[in-house]
Amino acid sequence: IQNQENQKENLDQRFPSLFKKGRRKTVVRNLGKMIYYSKVKFKFQHCQEVNDCFLELFQSYLYFQSKGSNGLTYQGLLPLKELNVCEIGNGKSTGQEDHAFRIAGPLLNPLIVFCPTESELKQWLYHLEKQIQLNGGSPGLPFLPQ
Secondary structure: OHHHHHHHHHHHOOOHHHHEEOOEEOOHHHHOOEEEEEEEEEEEOOOOOOEEEEEEEEOOEEEEEEEOOOOOEEEEEEEHHHOEEEEOOOOOOOHHHHOEEEEEEOOEEEEEEEOOOHHHHHHHHHHHHHHHHHOOOOOOOOOOOO
């Protein structure tokens, strides 16, 4: 029976190993419906190191997890109502930095998220802004067409 429960839990998770906290797991279905997810790159605004990151958008939360080159795991579960999201202009950068946005909020060191394509960037901004508004927050940008 436990094996069947583990299989069901793994089916509920897009990235099965993503939600492990030490020896305990956070069960995905407790966070509500997953709206959007992808693998991106991210960094903290005032740091140079850029890492691969799994980003998952739920109805009320944004979850991220990344493993740094120093072996540390960065993860966060951010309430959408408190977040502010804005696209970063691409005037002076080249490559992946052309498709970036910033996530900020109270008590949050701002995160810079780098998407692989402009299309992916537009998808993230659209879904984030929509969910932030649905949760009673104030979006940083007007809605973008899907």
